[in-house]
Amino acid sequence: MKILSVNAGSSSLKFQMYEMPAEEVLISGVFERIGMEGSLYTIKLNGEKIEKKVELKDHKRAFELLVEELINNKIVDSLDDIAGIGHRIVQGGSYFDKSVVASEEVIEKINELSTLAPLHNPAAITGIRAAQAVVPNALQTVVFDTAFHQTIPEENYLYALPYEWASKYQIRRYGAHGTSHKYISQKMNEILDREDTKLITCHIGNGASISAVLNGKCINTSMGLTPNAGLIMGTRCGDIDATIIPYMMQQLNLSPKEIDTVMNKESGLLGISGVSSDSRDIEAGIKEGNKRCLLAEKMFVRRIVDYIAKYYVELGGCDAIVFTAGIGENSISVRKDVMEALEVLGVKLDDEKNNIRGKVQKISTSDSAIKVYVIPTDEELMIARDTFELMK
Numbered sequence: 001m002k003i004l005s006v007n008a009g010s011s012s013l014k015f016q017m018y019e020m021p022a023e024e025v026l027i028s029g030v031f032e033r034i035g036m037e038g039s040l041y042t043i044k045l046n047g048e049k050i051e052k053k054v055e056l057k058d059h060k061r062a063f064e065l066l067v068e069e070l071i072n073n074k075i076v077d078s079l080d081d082i083a084g085i086g087h088r089i090v091q092g093g094s095y096f097d098k099s100v101v102a103s104e105e106v107i108e109k110i111n112e113l114s115t116l117a118p119l120h121n122p123a124a125i126t127g128i129r130a131a132q133a134v135v136p137n138a139l140q141t142v143v144f145d146t147a148f149h150q151t152i153p154e155e156n157y158l159y160a161l162p163y164e165w166a167s168k169y170q171i172r173r174y175g176a177h178g179t180s181h182k183y184i185s186q187k188m189n190e191i192l193d194r195e196d197t198k199l200i201t202c203h204i205g206n207g208a209s210i211s212a213v214l215n216g217k218c219i220n221t222s223m224g225l226t227p228n229a230g231l232i233m234g235t236r237c238g239d240i241d242a243t244i245i246p247y248m249m250q251q252l253n254l255s256p257k258e259i260d261t262v263m264n265k266e267s268g269l270l271g272i273s274g275v276s277s278d279s280r281d282i283e284a285g286i287k288e289g290n291k292r293c294l295l296a297e298k299m300f301v302r303r304i305v306d307y308i309a310k311y312y313v314e315l316g317g318c319d320a321i322v323f324t325a326g327i328g329e330n331s332i333s334v335r336k337d338v339m340e341a342l343e344v345l346g347v348k349l350d351d352e353k354n355n356i357r358g359k360v361q362k363i364s365t366s367d368s369a370i371k372v373y374v375i376p377t378d379e380e381l382m383i384a385r386d387t388f389e390l391m392k
């Protein structure tokens with residue numbers, strides 16, 4: 001059975017097609033600059049990458065071209081071979097604790113939640129509508145970034161603000177990267193061959209979050225109402241004293257939108273280093289003796305360590321820490337710095353084993369009190385799996 005995993009942004013559409021249940025990737029790619037000048041798409045097939053410059057008026061046009069490519073490359077014989085299409089949704093609010101079929105009622109709720117994810121939810125709906133128009137017989141499903149975090153208890157998801165704000169204005173912690181945290185925690189449990197585990201899952205990419213997962217269920221996560229909470233990220237500040245916001249709005253005469261842009265786009269690694277949001281540039285800067293790059297890295301690592309320590313206490317110990325995403329999978333130095341700061345908990349790094357990028361690997365020594373693993377994440381596969389389950 002052929003299932004398509006889709007991630008629609010406001011001007012992009014990423015896709016990956018799977019043969020299920022074999023979980024074999026048949027083709028993948030991305031449409032970029034949709035509705036803009038210079039639009040193009042890239043396809044990865046049989047280890048080859050093909051790029052085509054085409055006019056992409058809207059997401060529907062992208063879907064039409066995608067289907068043409070699937071047929072021309074003999075991935076499918078006809079439209080009817082596409083059994084299901086799973087769409088990634090950033091914000092599912094308190095409504096969704098699992099993936100569901102994209103009924104009109106569900107789409108309406110996703111639309112209602114656009115106030116909490118103004119860039120992402122409307123774009124995802126555009127993707128669903130385009131898929132429905134071009135592939136009407138496929139089962140459309142939605143997979144939420146927030147669903148895995150719906151098991152977080154009230155005392156962890158509420159903010160200490162007026163109690164009614166949660167019900168009246170939906171002000172609470174929702175978290176993000178849930179599909180990734182779920183994937184790596186399931187994979188970790190498979191490796192440990194147990195379900196009754198205490199895990200700390202670290203999704204450290206340009207966006208970054210850490211979750212505490214007890215017996216397969218999330219009990220806390222570092223992102224909040226929005227992704228700009230918790231860790232220091234590429235361009236996001238993460239946790240700050242909230243009063244800085246009205247104070248600096250007054251000092252610089254900034255509008256809410258302007259201060260939001262500073263906190264989301266001009267802070268984090270970029271804001272501190274003044275060089276880049278990309279951890280590779282920060283590492284290069286450190287090698288050249290750039291003091292602000294070193295400071296940015298120290299602050300970045302400190303915050304990761306703080307959250308691991310907090311969740312270690314909350315879980316009452318920890319069986320395994322898992323690193324994933326761009327930095328977690330690839331940055332040997334960030335993993336090393338984090339693990340060395342955790343020595344007090346009995347964490348012991350195996351330097352040689354840590355010298356890897358992008359593959360499943362245990363990077364702690366055999367006598368480490370906590371096992372530490374690198375597990376590459378696979379959100380697209382999770383979307384395909386959930387869609388396949390909903391077909392049954």
Ligand code: AMP
Nearest residue numbers: 205206207278279280325326327330331
């Ligand atoms: P993501 O958001 O998961 O795509 O991750 C993006 C981040 O991963 C960026 O900060 C990249 O610098 C980082 N990254 C990717 N490859 C490497 C690498 N080889 N070494 C260090 N960081 C990397």
